Amino acid sequence: MPFQDSFRIFVTALLRKMADPSSFATAAARVQHIHWNVKLDFDTKIIQGYVEHHVIFSDPENGPCEVVFDTKGLKISSVHLVEDGTPVTTLTYKVLAGNKKCDQLGEPLVVTFLKEQIKEDHVAIVRIEYETSPSSSAIQWLPPAQTAGKVHPYLFTQCQAIHARSMLPCQDTPSNKCTYSAVVIVPSPLVALMSALSTGSQDLEDGTIQYTFDQKVPVPSYLIALAVGALEKRDIGPRSAVWSEKEMVEAGAYEFAETEDFLQAGEEIAGPYVWGRYDILLLPPSFPYGGMENPMLTFVTPTLLAGDRSLVNVVAHEIAHSWFGNLATSKTWGHFWMNEGFTVFLERKILKKLRGSGCYNLAAMMGLKALEDSVNLFGMQHPFTCLCQDLSDCDPDDAFSSVPYEKGFNFLCYLQELVGGEELMNPFLKAHCEKYKYSVVESDGWKAFFLEYFQTKGVDKTKLDSIEWETWLNTPGMPHIAPTFDKTLINQAHNLAKDYVEANKKPAKEDFESFSGLTEQIIVFLESLQALQEFEGKSEEAKAKWRLLLDDINKAFGFNDSRNSEIRFRWCTLCIRAEEESIYKQTSAFLGEQGRMKFLRPLYRDLFKTEKGTPIALETFEKYKTGYHGIAQKMVAKDLGVHL
Numbered sequence: 310m311p312f313q314d315s316f317r318i319f320v321t322a323l324l325r326k327m328a329d330p331s332s333f334a335t336a337a338a339r340v341q342h343i344h345w346n347v348k349l350d351f352d353t354k355i356i357q358g359y360v361e362h363h364v365i366f367s368d369p370e371n372g373p374c375e376v377v378f379d380t381k382g383l384k385i386s387s388v389h390l391v392e393d394g395t396p397v398t399t400l401t402y403k404v405l406a407g408n409k410k411c412d413q414l415g416e417p418l419v420v421t422f423l424k425e426q427i428k429e430d431h432v433a434i435v436r437i438e439y440e441t442s443p444s445s446s447a448i449q450w451l452p453p454a455q456t457a458g459k460v461h462p463y464l465f466t467q468c469q470a471i472h473a474r475s476m477l478p479c480q481d482t483p484s485n486k487c488t489y490s491a492v493v494i495v496p497s498p499l500v501a502l503m504s505a506l507s508t509g510s511q512d513l514e515d516g517t518i519q520y521t522f523d524q525k526v527p528v529p530s531y532l533i534a535l536a537v538g539a540l541e542k543r544d545i546g547p548r549s550a551v552w553s554e555k556e557m558v559e560a561g562a563y564e565f566a567e568t569e570d571f572l573q574a575g576e577e578i579a580g581p582y583v584w585g586r587y588d589i590l591l592l593p594p595s596f597p598y599g600g601m602e603n604p605m606l607t608f609v610t611p612t613l614l615a616g617d618r619s620l621v622n623v624v625a626h627e628i629a630h631s632w633f634g635n636l637a638t639s640k641t642w643g644h645f646w647m648n649e650g651f652t653v654f655l656e657r658k659i660l661k662k663l664r665g666s667g668c669y670n671l672a673a674m675m676g677l678k679a680l681e682d683s684v685n686l687f688g689m690q691h692p693f694t695c696l697c698q699d700l701s702d703c704d705p706d707d708a709f710s711s712v713p714y715e716k717g718f719n720f721l722c723y724l725q726e727l728v729g730g731e732e733l734m735n736p737f738l739k740a741h742c743e744k745y746k747y748s749v750v751e752s753d754g755w756k757a758f759f760l761e762y763f764q765t766k767g768v769d770k771t772k773l774d775s776i777e778w779e780t781w782l783n784t785p786g787m788p789h790i791a792p793t794f795d796k797t798l799i800n801q802a803h804n805l806a807k808d809y810v811e812a813n814k815k816p817a818k819e820d821f822e823s824f825s826g827l828t829e830q831i832i833v834f835l836e837s838l839q840a841l842q843e844f845e846g847k848s849e850e851a852k853a854k855w856r857l858l859l860d861d862i863n864k865a866f867g868f869n870d871s872r873n874s875e876i877r878f879r880w881c882t883l884c885i886r887a888e889e890e891s892i893y894k895q896t897s898a899f900l901g902e903q904g905r906m907k908f909l910r911p912l913y914r915d916l917f918k919t920e921k922g923t924p925i926a927l928e929t930f931e932k933y934k935t936g937y938h939g940i941a942q943k944m945v946a947k948d949l950g951v952h953l
């Protein structure tokens with residue numbers, strides 16, 4: 310590598326230390342607006358076109374006249390200075406080597422300007438012509454066979470955490486937010502949607518359709534999203550519609566009919582909804598996540614279609630991101646808890662308002678179990694079990710777990726109790742959104758804001774002084790102060806499970822009659838059974854006992870026939886662990902019907918662990934792997950020790 314290049318990397322690394330370790334972008338120049346103009350080719354799986362960045366330099370007189378973009382696997386063909394809407398002058402650029410310790414960070418693109426090319430207001434517009442790689446980690450191209458309609462192809466993107474750089478050159482850091490506009494050309498008759506306002510479409514002569522979009526609220530790069538397919542919509546509220554292939558659109562409209570209620574509950578607690586529309590895109594089954602909070606257009610998995618609106622807490626969660634994450638954004642991935650902890654906090658407040666405190670308590674306790682699982686998986690001392698995380702030289706996806714969500718939620722519950730309850734905490738959430746809207750937030754600055762706010766509200770200083778910030782934010786492991794949630798419904802579910810397992814009570818249909826009717830309580834019941842099964846060990850005798858018990862439970866409650874994905878997931882897990890062979894067929898079917906990693910990875914891992922299940926896991930993966938998202942394929946292959 311030439312000296313000049315290694316020197317550049319050294320300087321870049323120094324600057325990087327001041328900003329976001331997950332991005333090569335520096336503070337010398339910030340993007341204010343992105344214009345994206347591209348055409349999609351489903352045959353070659355390539356997005357080709359250009360991106361224009363409106364850049365503002367912090368000090369072009371004395372500082373470097375260069376701007377650093379993140380890229381990953383992109384083919385750059387030219388870089389121009391734009392004047393009066395036209396690319397006029399070629400700019401010097403270099404794609405440098407990335408971070409050897411973490412290739413997921415991609416390769417920095419450094420564009421150099423001459424001082425005189427930067428206007429007096431320190432602004433310049435740069436156009437980068439490029440194309441994506443067919444293996445771009447942000448983009449999933451689905452052939453018609455993997456869609457519900459089987460006729461047209463489909464595309465969707467997932468940029469969180471640092472995949473936007475594999476879709477377009479950008480400053481791929483949440484510390485910089487910008488507005489964006491886009492022109493996207495797709496084959497007819499496909500429909501394109503983005504995380505932005507759709508401003509029109511036009512049929513072109515070559516049989517393609519051009520769609521235009523505008524996002525006037527500044528967003529971080531990870532919230533740029535695109536979906537293209539044979540999409541239809543059904544209105545479900547004054548500012549909301551469900552989009553999906555026509556085969557699922559009615560089911561989606563029924564399932565998500567409470568969306569407007571969720572939005573209004575969110576507004577009452579956190580303040581005005583600034584985005585205008587709130588639509589939901591119901592994706593094909595291979596979408597690897599539960600939901601993604603793309604602004605104005607939440608992406609959700611069809612595994613939420615339970616038919617009884619029992620799994621829509623995911624929609625409440627994504628709606629809550631309209632304030633926490635999308636409006637007030639964590640400055641870096643190391644402060645991710647400020648997106649997710651706050652979002653879970655608001656999600657559960659919304660659910661409490663609409664479904665009652667029983668629902669809230671069950672969700673909080675289920676969250677606590679998920680937190681315990683994550684902490685046990687990482688290890689009690691692992692730095693990824695801290696709320697604030699140092700993500701230098703690593704892929705933020707590797708740190709992903711329920712820790713930022715649930716430890717963050719527990720911290721906020723603790724603070725809420727300390728300052729005097731919801732009546733005081735809810736107005737603070739509004740103040741938080743007001744202060745950090747359109748901007749970014751990090752833990753230390755927020756701590757000062759929190760203390761100042763509650764001091765002026767007259768909260769006792771000794772109380773505020775008693776908060777152990779360092780322990781909450783920077784110490785690994787479970788929260789050091791146990792939360793106090795009402796456990797009535799949890800205990801009821803847990804006791805019934807114990808009666809079956811320890812007191813040999815015969816399961817009967819009526820046993821659920823005294824339950825709350827909430828699906829969450831059934832889930833807690835199944836999780837209680839899992840804990841008891843784990844406790845009894847894996848001897849042949851224990852497994853035989855469990856097979857008989859599970860058969861009785863199924864006769865009473867019909868779990869084998871459940872269409873609720875959360876229940877199926879837990880029921881299959883119980884049966885797989887007991888090596889109940891009759892479950893293999895429907896487990897394989899479940900693994901073939903959808904590609905959500907929350908279900909795939911644990912089910913494959915559990916199947917693979919047992920002697921009889923191992924070949925089932927391998928055969929099932931071989932059969933369905935091409936239908937999974939690239940990230941899911943990679944992760945399951947890793948879990949099963951197979952090469953793709």
Ligand SMILES: [Zn+2]
Nearest residue numbers: 626630649652
């Ligand atoms: Zn979230």
